[in-house]
Amino acid sequence: MSDVVSLSPMLGVAVIGGTLAIGAYGVVVIDRLLYAAVAGWPLSLAWAAAQPAREVATVIRRQPVTTEAPDMILWVLAPAAYAGLAATALSVVPLGPGVVVADVRTGIVVFGAAEALAIVAIFLHGWAPNSPLPMIAGYRFVGVALSYELLSMFVLIAAALPAESLSIGAIVESQQGLWNVVRQPLGLPLFLVVTAGVTFTGPLDIVDANDIAGGGAAEDSGMAHLAWAAARAAMLVAFAAAAAAVFLGGWIGPVLPGAMWMALKTLAVVVTVLAGRHLLARVRPERFVRLAWTVLLPLAFLDLAIAGAGSL
């Protein structure tokens, strides 16, 4: 196993904050490029690269409007909590060979806890404005959240079995000979479903959905809108990094430095999830719940069984 490089708390905060900020910027650029490609617009990297800055400049100037009798504390705290959970999740993911901000032996458990608590943040974000459409979005999300949360638990435990450890660094090391995406072929697709669920992207964009005028974010404006959008992008970065580490061998790869491999694999996951956003229709909540319990959950059991059999 590689030696683990311990980062001081201040440096750790800077590394996580910087990674999430750069990652969130990249998410918006990639999203705009994919949007343009699917819409049939001319592709321009310069145009796409300028979009995040333009949007931030526009949104930040906008007046933060509040509703009547909102729960202001929760309204402010929800995006902060969601972003904080993204940071917590990323802190246990190694960003390079042995480089991890929080090298805990139970990294998978910490990651899973952050994922589970995200449900609370997303629901409260819908609840706080005291407005019907955001509240409906919150209901919807809670209705489907358990269905994808269970998948996450099984696929992450399956990935931990060959490593005989709950540390994500150890899981990466266990993929030296064979990546988990090959060893456990069901794991990554199921984890991508989880990623789409917790970041409510693409087919699982049931929270901030167009049919309910933006749902949970329908009443956000100005900084509140920016904070929520940034937190969503940050959560996608954290989950893409985890997918890269747990299923795609993390930093393992020839020629290039390990951190570069990690970044490239994270990028690949981000592109995959965002492509799903533009190429797959939103699934109705009740349909997803039925699909999750009758098809996806049995597949997750199967994934765990395959991992268990392989570890005997």
Add this chain to the structure above:
Amino acid sequence: MPVFAAAGVGGWGQTQELRGVPELRLVTTPRHASVLLVTGTVPEAHLVAVQRVHDQVPHPRAVVTWRAAGTAKRMPGATYVTGDAAAVVTAVQRAWSALEADPWSTAVDQLPDVEPNEWRGIGPFGQGGEGMMGGTPYGRPMAMTGDDPDGLALDELRLTLGPFLDALPAGLVLDVVLQGEVLREATLRLDALGGTAADATLPSEPSSAMARSGLRWLAHALHVEGLDALAARAAALASRVTGATDRAALSRHADALMRRVRRTGVLRNLHDVGVVPGSGDAAHRWRERMDAIVCALRDNQMPDALEPTRLDTARDLLADALPGSTLTAAISTIVSLDVGGARFGAGTLR
């Protein structure tokens, strides 16, 4: 540039085509917009609603009216545009540049920041209800428990959606009673826009006009189902239909778009949604309309499938279909029926 569009008579279809314009981004809520775009003439009955939408756009905000002669004078400080989509883009960009230079030139609120009704204690505009629930304080209906089909007592929330809800056709108002996301009661209203009444004139290229109207419907329907990039593609195609010389190329593009749409899984998702007598489910209606758009472009035909559904017909069809469905299924159903649409949307009502 984030723009919220409020469409009145004659404005809905041309608004949908703006989804294909890269310089503008039509947003789903006025809270995310910098510019309010009022298209077509807003009927008198919806003036207060559009003023309310206006006041929900955060400062600094600008207002642009497009072919909205009857409404422009009710929007002080608005830029009035009569040209094509390019003229709208120019007007929106100019309005925003002016705001950037002088944020204090923001459009002022149109309605006073007061309660919609006075507090009257117990009564029609009072607390009413029981305990801490129910009643209509200040005229706002509050949730009250009601029995659901399983015998449970769940909160019932009364909501009015529209007439400017982005997901619904322009002018359509949907009154619902919700338990969670399940509709217990639903009533459609389209009293102010007059349904298809403005469609008396036959355009010079009726099949093109129908195809264009169909593509505009598709752009909106794709947007509602979360497929904004494909909606932009449909909208751009719609804007190229009228006067196009190479109809064969257009129909090939439309065919390619329909294949892409089918691959998104949207039809599977709409399977068994909004089943109404004689019209099948929403997926069936989507399939028919998509085939009809290609057919109208390729064979110069006017397929029946592109006929919109009149409101009175829709009311009958949906009387049994909406109660018991979820809000998302109800909206998908209404969109799939093209309720209150116009046959030749390009030139007239939509």
